[in-house]
Amino acid sequence: MIDIKDLHKSYQVGKNKLHVLKGINFHVEEGELVAIMGSSGSGKSTLLNILGILDEADEGSYHLDGTEIKNLTEKTAARYRNKFLGFIFQSFNLINYKSALDNVALPLFYQGMSGKERTARANDYLERVGLSDWATHLPNELSGGQKQRVAIARAMASHPKVLLADELTGALDSQTSYEIMDLIQKINDEGKTILVVTHEPDIAQMTKRIVNLKDGIIIDDKKIEQQKALANV
Amino acid sequence: MFNKDKWSEILESLTANPFRTVLTAFGVFWGIFILVLLLAAGNGLENGVRQGFSGIATNSMFMWSQTISKPYKGLPKGRRYNFETEDVQAVKDNVDGLKYVLPRNRLGGWGGANNVVRGLQTGAYTVNGDYPDIINQEPMDILEGRFINQNDIEERRKVAVIGKGVRDGLYKINEDIIGTYIKIQGVNFMVVGMYKKKSGMGRDAQEAQNTIFVPFTAFSQAFNTGDRVGWMAVTAKDGYSITNLKSEVFSVIKKRHKISPEDDRAIGNFDLYEQFKKISGLFTALNIVAYFVGILVLLSGVIGISNIMLITVKERTKEIGVRRALGATPWQIRGQVLLESIVLTLVSGMAGIAFASGLLAIVNSILPSASEADAEVMFLNPSVELSVIVTAMFILLFSGLLAGFIPAQNAIRIKPVDALRTE
Incomplete structure (x- = not known):
């Protein structure tokens, strides 16, 4: 599903060149649930940005x-993001003047889907994350966990190939974090490929594979015994 | 591009902060309000003044003889001469494109001594010896009886058409005037009609109603002017300009009276068309000033919108980033910002136009309408034409685009990465 070979990335910081990624080789099969770990400055965000086009x-x-991601125009990049990827953010990033339903429907809007179809599919995904009763609520009327569920529904709505989650439990207490991880595990069990960037070891333990990044290279990449999130709830 | 979702998106983001939206919109509202009012005021003034000109054949001039200022053919300068009745025919025969060449002689007027007597009443009035066609050049309404006609000219009838002011001065209220006699400098004239002039302003307007018209030929005979002609009113045909024909007319006169062709002072003239053009030019200038001021005020409103859109884009950095991460193309983002600013500009602009039109309607209902307006009104029917409104809408559309352009560019410069890394 994801195939990265000898990836380099550097940033210009003032007069100095900051070499962030120093040759990453990384392969993800369909249906994997991968945690990318590393301290700050390890390059994990940069990697996620590149993965997220x-x-x-x-x-x-x-x-x-199977599609090569290279020299894309902004327009194709936008289309690929919409088609291939679903994003889940640490700070949820819901649009605060749109209802939960409209937030979920947003990527479908950019796909050019008709209004009726959009509402139907958005409703469907809200139900999957258990929030169909909250469809008309604005984000600020929802709890953190609920917001993240809406965000997950939004990420899923466009039927992406890969879900990219950036510290998705970073703003949640551990109880809610586990509930969210349970949802992620369930989605993964249905066959969706998911990449989670985190620095919390307990969250990482709930994935199936942990990739450790340090100073721009992968120092450790191993499959692990998945811990069910539900056990911790 | 113009689907329902797009509009609900725009509506949502505009109503997200209604107070700010209204305050921003007010700038444009005010700008277009001022623009429409200024244009309407200019228009009202123009209508008022044009009303003053209404009916006058503007393509005409008056000319009179003056002292000759250059020696010519052995004749000294400082000579005086008069136009003669043959001059009229000569001008008619030698200059193409003239509609009327009307000689006129005049008595009294402009604060002169009493010259007209009727019974015990006396008055000082202007007395014009004229041809019937003069009514086409200086239109007047015949309120009673008739105007002088060609038979009067040919038979040198001593008849008179008096102004409304003359009637008020010499007759009792409700007294019948037709068939009565008035004595002009000792000569009896029978009153055959009464007129009221359509145009004129101030003192001119008063004077215009205080004139007595008699046949030119009768005038010459009664007051011993012989062949002399005091002045001529010359009107050009439609499609000819009197200003261009002027010199031809003058050279005919100069040749007949042995005046040097270079003598510009020998013939005095008052070119109505030139005056009219000057006034038209004034209104063009007024219009330009109105547009200039209005558009500048509008511009400050547009800058206000641009400013707020910049702030909005800044505030929504995260949202725009998220939208792009979710698959919005740069053009979708740009389009949204542009449409938002256009909608804001157009809606507030239309409100401004509507409000200004409402105000004009109120002003118009207070001002006298054209039909009942006295000649004294300088301000009439202030209004804007539909074309002006359409122009204003285009200006609005353009300024909306202008206002949204920089913010929209800013919006697409935001990298989706910025949304990911917020804290």
Whole structure:
């Protein structure tokens, strides 16, 4: 599903060049649930940005579901993001003047789907995350956990190939975090490929594979025994 | 592009902060309000003044003889001469494109001594010896009886058409005037009609109603002016400009009276068309000033919108980033910002136009309408034409685009990455 070969990325900071990613080789199969770990400055966010087609690598190749991601125009990048990827953010990033339903429907709007179809599918996904009763509520009327569920529903709505979650439990207490992780595990069990960036070891333990990043290279990449989130609730 | 979702998106983001939206919109509202009012005021003034000109054949001039200022053919300067009745025919025969060449002689007027007597009443009035066609050049309404006609001219009938002011001065209220006699400098004239002039202003307007018209030929005979012609009113045909024909007319006169062709002072003239053009030019200038001021005020409103859109884009950095991460193309983002600013500009602009039109309607209902307006009104029917409204809408559309352009560019410069990394 994801195939990265010898990926390099550096940033210009003042007069100095900051080499962030120093040759990443990384492969993800369909249906995997991967945690990317690393301390700050390890390059994990940069990697996620490149995976999310929000940033482009200087060197190396990146294939997403067999499509090479290289030298894209802004328009194609937008289309690929919409088609291939679902984003889940630490701070939820819901649009605060739109109802939960409209938030979920937003990526479908950018797909050019008709209004009726959109509402139907958005409702469907809200139900899957257990929030169909909250469809008309604005984000500020929802709890943190509920917001993240809406965000997950939004990420799923466009039927992406890969879900990218950036510290998705970072703003939640551990009880809610586990509930959210349970949802993530369930979605993964249905066959969706999910990448989670986190620095919390207990969250990482709930995935199936942990990739450790340090100073721009992968120092450790191992499959683990998945811990069910429900056990901790 | 113009689907329902797009509009609900725009409506949502505009109503997200209604107070600010209204305050921002007020700038444009005010700008277009001022623009429409200024244009309407200019228009009202123009209508008022044009009303003063209404009916006058503007393509005409008056000319009279003056002292000759250059020696010519052995004749000294300082000579005086008069136009003669043959001059009229000569001008008619030698200059193409003239509609009327009307000689006129005049007695009294402009604060002169009493010259007209009727019974015990006396008055000082202007007495014009004229041809019937003069009514086409200086239109007047015949309130009673008739105007002088060609038979009067040919038979040198001593008849008179008096102004409303003359009637008020010499007759009792409700007294019958037709068939009565008035004595002009000792000569009896029979009153055959009464007129009221359509135009004129101030003292002119008063004077205009205080004139007595008699046939030119009768005038010459009664007051011993012989062949002399005091002045001529010359009107050009439609499609000819009197200003261009003027010199031709003058050279005919100069040749007949042995005046040097270079003598510009020998013939005095008052070119109505030139005056009219000057006034038209004034209104063009007024219009330009109105547009200039109005558009500048509008511009400050537009800058206000641009400013707020910049702030909005800044505030919504995160939202725009999220939208792009969810698959919005740069053009969708740009389009949204542009449409937002256009909608804001157009809606507030239309409100401004509507409000200004409402105000004009009120002003118009207070001001006298054209039909009942006296000649004294300088301000008439202030209004804007539909074309002006359409122009205003285009200006609005353009300024909306202008206002949204920089914010929209800013919006697409936001990288989706910025949304991911917020804290």
